[in-house]
Amino acid sequence: MNDEATSSADRDDDTTDFGFTRVDREAKASMVRGVFDSVASRYDLMNDLMSGGVHRLWKRYTIELSAARSGQTILDIAGGTGDLAARFSRLVGPEGKVILADINAAMLEVGRDRLIDKGATGNIEVVQADAQALPFKNNSVDCITIAFGLRNVTDKALALRSMLRVLRPGGRLLVLEFSKPTSALLGKVYDQYSFQILPAMGRLIAQDADSYRYLAESIRKHPDQETLLGMMEDAGFGECRYHNMTGGIVALHQGFKP
Amino acid sequence: MTQHDPALLSAALAAAEQALNQAVTLAPYSHQELDAVSGTLLGIEITTVDLTVYIEIVTDTEVRLMAHCERDTDTFVRGTLEDFAALATSYDPAATLINSGIELEGSSTSLITLQQVIARMEIDWEAPLVELLGDVVGHQIAEGLRRFLRWGEGARTSLKRQVSEYLQEEGGLTPPKAELEHFYDAVQSVAMRTERAQSQVEKLLAKAAARETPQ
Known part of the structure; x- marks a missing residue:
């Protein structure tokens, strides 16, 4: 059984995962914030390091699967430096709206600056928000994306329910997240890369090996493809499915609000 | 769950899209042609590799390539890799489209326009x-x-x-091309001489008719 399912079951122990360490549930948010405060200015570089630059392709497919069109409202949770939001801004046009949300103020600041630099303004709102308690009206959003953010949320089931509440009936949720490689050989290579090479690169480039080690550990503790699929169904999403990308290193889950 | 790894397909489409849009930007002659079909969406299904790609002509200078699209297409074509390779390199795409095994739904205009724009480009990949x-x-x-x-x-x-x-x-x-051309020239020449002879005969007949007519 995946760890996420376990952590939901034994919630009364008041602890949760922070990478491979068990920490107090209340403390996790501030610890994650610490990691992202540390890496915010080099977030894009970090994504490039962690994915070998392929994260742009994973995000490109996420945008295609969103089927975003003119006039829609899109909520990008854990939107980081705003690369998805910038693309959505063009697709929804002046009649539509993109909400870039992140719990971390430092990330939002970088994202806002980046969007202004790209000329993506006018139809974008930047909101500091907790995915577990989204500050938006019921049935107000056509599509929600959360790219490489769900694994950092303390209570993922609560966050999924919050997303369902905000979505319009027929609206879709797309969760792009690191997952479990489908081949054992690829899994071993990926482990070596994540736990040996990635922290070393973090030390060299960002002088911050601990944050990068946390990121690698948090990926391993994140629910695998089938577990996350079950969690989405449990939260109330319908027509749930996922697409493995790059051998399952990343999976894109999709679900609709009935 | 999908047959092709979306990341691989996205890589190919991203590279092709970027190269195509750069080439379009540098080819002003293509802007007018693309402008006439802007806003249209083409779907191309390559049966040989069980792959469908969507091409949206966004503006006169921007083309978008997608692996997934939920909008209705204006044009949808289905065929083998060989069919599409022949179409891509054809000097007469309309004729190639008719004579190939490609199945077409919707208008062929945007497909032919796009083929002609691409065929004239020298894309730096x-x-x-x-x-x-x-x-x-x-x-x-x-x-x-x-x-x-x-x-x-x-x-x-x-x-x-x-x-x-x-x-x-x-x-x-x-027959060899030169022989065929010579034959066509000969036919053309015979046709012209026949027309002249016919004209002469008509003149003579008109004269004869005038003489026989009582004053």
Whole structure:
């Protein structure tokens, strides 16, 4: 059984995962914030390091699967430096709206600056928000994306329910997240890369090996493809499915609000 | 759950899209042609590899390539890789489209326009590949692609020449081009002489009729 399912079951122990360490549930948010405060200015570089630059392709497919069109409202949770939001801004046009949300103020600041630099303004709102308690009206959003953010949320089931509440009936949720490689050989290579090479690169480039080690550990503790699929169904999403990308290193889950 | 890894397909489409849009930007002649079909969405299903790609002509300078699209297409074509390769390199895409095994739903205008715009471009694949994959890998792939395209063009020309030679020399099934042109010239000449003779005969008949008519 995946760890996420376990952590939901034994919630009364008041602890949760922070990478491979068990920490107090209340403390996790501030610890994650610490990691992202540390890496915010080099977030894009970090994504490039962690994915070998392929994260742009994973995000490109996420945008295609969103089927975003003119006039829609899109909520990008854990939107980081705003690369998805910038693309959505063009697709929804002046009649539509993109909400870039992140719990971390430092990330939002970088994202806002980046969007202004790209000329993506006018139809974008930047909101500091907790995915577990989204500050938006019921049935107000056509599509929600959360790219490489769900694994950092303390209570993922609560966050999924919050997303369902905000979505319009027929609206879709797309969760792009690191997952479990489908081949054992690829899994071993990926482990070596994540736990040996990635922290070393973090030390060299960002002088911050601990944050990068946390990121690698948090990926391993994140629910695998089938577990996350079950969690989405449990939260109330319908027509749930996922697409493995790059051998399952990343999976894109999709679900609709009935 | 999908048959093709979306990341691989996205890589190919991202590189192709970037190269195409750069080439379109540098080819002002294409803007008017693309403007006439802007806003249209094409779907291309390649049955050989069970792959569907969508092409949206966004504006006169922007084309978008997608692996997934939920909108209704204006044009949808289905065929084998060989059919599409023939169409892509055809000098007369309308004729190729009619004579090939490609199934077409909707209007052919945007497909033919796009084929003509692309056929006239000399796309530099290296820049987008380098941007996408870095200097070393991008350059190697671009070099391989250039070699493949040169080989493909050479093979196509060579095959065309050899098939033509076989049909004429070995099979004796078709006449050589020069002989055919000479035949057409001769036919043309006979047609012109016949017309002149007919005209002379008509004049003579008119004169004879005038003489026989009582004053």
